[in-house]
Amino acid sequence: MLAKRIIPCLDVDNGRVVKGVKFVDIRDAGDPVEVARRYDREGADEITFLDITASSDNRETIVHVVEQVASEVFIPLTVGGGIRTVDDVRRMLNAGADKVGINTAAVFNPEFVKEATDRFGSQCIVVAIDAKRVSAEGESLRWEVFTHGGRKSAGLDAIEWAKKMADYGAGEILLTSMDRDGTKIGFDLELTRAISRAVPIPVIASGGVGNLDHLVAGVKEGEADAVLAASIFHFAEYSVAEAKQYMAKRGIEVRL
Amino acid sequence: MAQTIAVIDYGMGNLRSVAKAVEHVVDAGDKVLVTDDPGLILSADRVVFPGQGAARDCMGAISNHHLNQAILDAAESKPFLGICMGLQVLMAFSEENGGTELLKLLPGQVRHFERNMEENGQRLKIPHMGWNRVQHIDSHPLWKDISQGSRFYFVHSYFVEPQNREIIAATTDYGIDFTSAVARDNLFAVQFHPEKSARDGLTLLRNFVQWRL
Numbered sequence: 188m189l190a191k192r193i194i195p196c197l198d199v200d201n202g203r204v205v206k207g208v209k210f211v212d213i214r215d216a217g218d219p220v221e222v223a224r225r226y227d228r229e230g231a232d233e234i235t236f237l238d239i240t241a242s243s244d245n246r247e248t249i250v251h252v253v254e255q256v257a258s259e260v261f262i263p264l265t266v267g268g269g270i271r272t273v274d275d276v277r278r279m280l281n282a283g284a285d286k287v288g289i290n291t292a293a294v295f296n297p298e299f300v301k302e303a304t305d306r307f308g309s310q311c312i313v314v315a316i317d318a319k320r321v322s323a324e325g326e327s328l329r330w331e332v333f334t335h336g337g338r339k340s341a342g343l344d345a346i347e348w349a350k351k352m353a354d355y356g357a358g359e360i361l362l363t364s365m366d367r368d369g370t371k372i373g374f375d376l377e378l379t380r381a382i383s384r385a386v387p388i389p390v391i392a393s394g395g396v397g398n399l400d401h402l403v404a405g406v407k408e409g410e411a412d413a414v415l416a417a418s419i420f421h422f423a424e425y426s427v428a429e430a431k432q433y434m435a436k437r438g439i440e441v442r443l
Numbered sequence: 444m445a446q447t448i449a450v451i452d453y454g455m456g457n458l459r460s461v462a463k464a465v466e467h468v469v470d471a472g473d474k475v476l477v478t479d480d481p482g483l484i485l486s487a488d489r490v491v492f493p494g495q496g497a498a499r500d501c502m503g504a505i506s507n508h509h510l511n512q513a514i515l516d517a518a519e520s521k522p523f524l525g526i527c528m529g530l531q532v533l534m535a536f537s538e539e540n541g542g543t544e545l546l547k548l549l550p551g552q553v554r555h556f557e558r559n560m561e562e563n564g565q566r567l568k569i570p571h572m573g574w575n576r577v578q579h580i581d582s583h584p585l586w587k588d589i590s591q592g593s594r595f596y597f598v599h600s601y602f603v604e605p606q607n608r609e610i611i612a613a614t615t616d617y618g619i620d621f622t623s624a625v626a627r628d629n630l631f632a633v634q635f636h637p638e639k640s641a642r643d644g645l646t647l648l649r650n651f652v653q654w655r656l
Contacts, residue, residue: 188562188575188576188616189567189571189573189574189575189597189617190573190574190575190594191573192573192574227641232573232574257459257460257463258463259467261460261463261464261467261638261639261640261641261644261645262596262639262640262641263596263598263639281459282459283459283460283463285460285639307496308495308496308497309570309600310495310570310572310598310599311495358570358572358598359572384566387558387566387568387569388568388569388570389568389570389572389573390568410565412568412572412573413573442574442594
């Protein structure tokens with residue numbers, strides 16, 4: 188039986204991990220290579236890097252990070268943030284990334300997703316969707332796709348958008364609830380379930396994880412194929428290994 | 444004794460991670476060559492044949508690089524490890540892209556997973572992506588130090604169905620029990636990605652570079 192995946196996410200700014208990692212046994216907690224190595228040792232199923240470098244001049248730094256990590260960490264690596272062209276995708280794959288996350292560029296130019304999957308295969312294209320509830324109290328639930336860190340609606344229904352991206356060849360959806368991101372109160376389970384049921388491809392749930400029960404709920408109630416979390420692992424509140432054991436005890440198939 | 448391992452490069456997929464993982468497990472002095480040169484492939488001691496992407500594109504790229512014969516010769520003559528599409532294209536025919544003729548080294552077909560498969564009330568997604576159990580059929584030098592049922596990383600929508608069931612080296616359950624590894628003489632080929640399968644994946648690669656026929 189296929190295991191549900193647990194994916195720690197690292198925010199990287201100018202080649203450094205941000206959000207202040209507090210591992211005691213790591214010399215340089217800002218070094219993405221050291222942190223990735225640690226997650227690998229703990230049994231992470233994949234690692235995702237989100238490049239939040241604002242200046243395009245410094246974009247090369249993430250390429251070097253990926254190159255270094257890929258030469259010593261032998262699990263799948265995903266890189267997202269600032270991927271806008273086929274050349275960006277190629278550069279990340281050549282650096283050693285296995286998958287590339289496309290977010291805003293997909294919204295502004297959906298054909299880019301088609302082009303990228305035609306060129307490199309569906310297996311390496313993850314479409315990241317930032318979704319926010321727009322339905323009023325009492326209305327049937329509805330979510331829209333947002334850009335600019337959740338500030339601007341793209342005017343697209345999130346479920347329809349996810350279906351379209353799957354049709355365009357996306358291999359996977361990374362779904363972030365902008366209502367829950369950073370709140371630590373758990374995934375938007377209705378959103379996760381709605382998208383997971385709507386598309387034939389795997390869905391990674393993201394946004395809102397504050398404890399291990401949230402990961403369990405993401406899989407059991409949200410029907411997610413994988414769960415992504417940043418801060419609970421960053422701040423070493425829980426190790427990836429603890430998260431997996433906890434999930435396994437609750438009947439979820441994981442790789443131990 | 445120092446040896447040369449050729450990783451066949453025909454422009455399909457992430458060869459860097461395959462080469463890096465092989466470099467990680469070889470002895471100092473061993474050479475890992477990423478190459479599309481048929482001469483180098485034929486003179487290497489061992490050959491790794493990776494691949495990603497669609498069947499038709501892979502076959503097109505193999506033929507554009509004039510590699511058909513070199514691949515077939517290597518697969519019949521020296522330790523040879525196929526990975527993912529590097530397993531699938533060894534078969535005769537694939538359902539992919541409306542039907543694609545393959546290298547025909549191994550009789551049998553490549554088929555798409557059934558759509559709408561379910562397990563415990565949840566739909567099984569395609570591609571089959573993630574860590575799944577690999578059940579060895581028999582002992583084989585490449586399974587050394589790898590436990591029965593260990594998990595490896597998969598990402599694929601098609602699977603092989605060899606005509607000769609005797610070459611099936613492992614199966615994996617995803618809605619059905621499909622063939623996740625084949626073995627025949629000097630040939631070993633896997634559907635999963637050992638280069639992305641953490642410790643067990645590296646063990647398999649190490650077993651391959653140490654494999655004595």
